[in-house]
Amino acid sequence: xxxxxxxxxxxxxxxxxxxxQGRTVxxxxxxxxxxxxxxxxxxxxxxxTVDANTIEEARKIADNATDxxxxxxxxxxxxxxxxxxxxxxxx
Amino acid sequence: xxxxxxxxxxxNCDHDAYYALKHNLGYDVNxxxxxxxxxxxxxxxxxxxxxxxxxxxxxxxAIARFSPIMRExxxxxxxxxxxxxxxxxxxxxxxxxxxxxALMKNYSLKFVCRDVFLKTxxxxxxxTSLIERGRVLRIPIAHFEGNYFADEDTIKxxxxxxxxxxxxxxxxxxxxxxxxxxxxxxxxxxIVNKQRNVLGMMPHPERYCDPVLxxxxxxxxFQSIENYLLTITKEVLCLG
Numbered sequence: 001x002x003x004x005x006x007x008x009x010x011x012x013x014x015x016x017x018x019x020x021q022g023r024t025v026x027x028x029x030x031x032x033x034x035x036x037x038x039x040x041x042x043x044x045x046x047x048x049t050v051d052a053n054t055i056e057e058a059r060k061i062a063d064n065a066t067d068x069x070x071x072x073x074x075x076x077x078x079x080x081x082x083x084x085x086x087x088x089x090x091x
Numbered sequence: 092x093x094x095x096x097x098x099x100x101x102x103n104c105d106h107d108a109y110y111a112l113k114h115n116l117g118y119d120v121n122x123x124x125x126x127x128x129x130x131x132x133x134x135x136x137x138x139x140x141x142x143x144x145x146x147x148x149x150x151x152x153a154i155a156r157f158s159p160i161m162r163e164x165x166x167x168x169x170x171x172x173x174x175x176x177x178x179x180x181x182x183x184x185x186x187x188x189x190x191x192x193a194l195m196k197n198y199s200l201k202f203v204c205r206d207v208f209l210k211t212x213x214x215x216x217x218x219t220s221l222i223e224r225g226r227v228l229r230i231p232i233a234h235f236e237g238n239y240f241a242d243e244d245t246i247k248x249x250x251x252x253x254x255x256x257x258x259x260x261x262x263x264x265x266x267x268x269x270x271x272x273x274x275x276x277x278x279x280x281x282i283v284n285k286q287r288n289v290l291g292m293m294p295h296p297e298r299y300c301d302p303v304l305x306x307x308x309x310x311x312x313f314q315s316i317e318n319y320l321l322t323i324t325k326e327v328l329c330l331g
Contacts, residue, residue, distance in 0.1 A: 017240065020197075020199075020274075024200055072193055074185075074191075074192060074240065075193045
C-alpha cells in the first residue's frame with residue numbers, strides 16, 4: 001500500500017568553506033551581548049512529502065531529488081531525514 | 092555571425108546584450124525563449140545573460156539549469172559550439188556542469204556594482220582571440236554572488252590547462268587582494284571549459300559596448316568571437 005513520507009533536508013556549506021553569512025550573524029550576536037556563541041553556520045531547511053511503498057523507497061527518491069537539484073556538491077553538504085507520516089497528518 | 096540571447100524568467104540583461112550586439116556591434120541577434128526545445132540552426136554563439144533567473148531561488152542558476160533550452164544548450168556546447176555566460180549566465184553554466192566550480196555570496200556580503208579591471212590571462216580562447224595576453228580591460232560588475240570557488244585539484248587543473256581567462260586586477264594589471272571585489276579564489280573573474288568553447292564571466296562586457304555608457308572595452312570580447320568564427324570558416328574553406 002502506498003504510504004506518505006516526510007523528508008527533511010538540511011543543506012549547509014561544507015565545513016571547509018568560509019560561511020560569510022554565518023560570520024555576519026555571529027558578529028551581530030556578539031555585538032548584542034552573546035559572547036559565548038561561536039561557529040555559526042547558516043544553511044537551508046527544506047521539507048517535502050514523498051509518496052512511496054516503503055521508507056527505503058521514499059529515502060531513495062528524496063536522496064535522488066536532493067542530489068539532482070537541492071544541493072551543490074562543489075560547496076555544500078546535506079543531511080536527509082525521512083520519516084513515515086501518520087495517517088491524517090496532512091502537513 | 093548570429094548570436095542567440097536566452098531569456099529566462101528573471102533575466103534582466105537580455106535586452107542589454109541584444110542592444111550591444113545588434114546596435115553597437117552590428118551582428119544579427121535572436122532572443123531564445125527558455126521554453127524553446129530547439130536552437131535555430133543559424134545561431135553561431137549562445138549568450139546566457141545576467142539577471143536573476145527564477146528569482147535566484149534555491150541557488151543562483153540552479154533552476155534555470157533544468158529549463159528546456161538548457162538541455163539544448165548543453166548539447167550545443169558538447170558539439171563544440173560557442174556559449175558565453177555573463178554573471179547569472181556564469182552561475183547557470185556552473186550549475187549545468189558545463190564549467191567547474193561554483194559562485195558563492197560575495198565575501199563582503201554586499202551587492203557590488205562598479206567598474207573593475209580585468210587582466211586577460213589567456214588569449215587562447217575564441218572569446219579572447221583579439222585580446223593580447225596581459226591586456227587590461229575595464230568592465231563593470233553587478234552581483235551579490237560572484238565569489239568563485241573550486242577545490243584545490245580543480246584550480247590546479249584550471250591553471251594547467253590555461254582555463255583561467257580573466258582575473259580581477261588593478262588598473263596596471265597587478266592581480267592583488269585589494270583588486271578582488273568579491274573574494275574569488277585566485278581573483279578569478281572568468282574561465283573557459285577544457286574544450287575552450289564555453290566561457291563564464293561575472294563582469295558584464297555587454298554594458299561597455301557603447302561610448303555613451305562610459306566604456307567600450309566589452310566590444311573586443313564579442314569581436315573576438317567573430318574573429319574566431321571567421322578564422323575557422325576560412326580554415327575549413329582552405330581545407331575543402
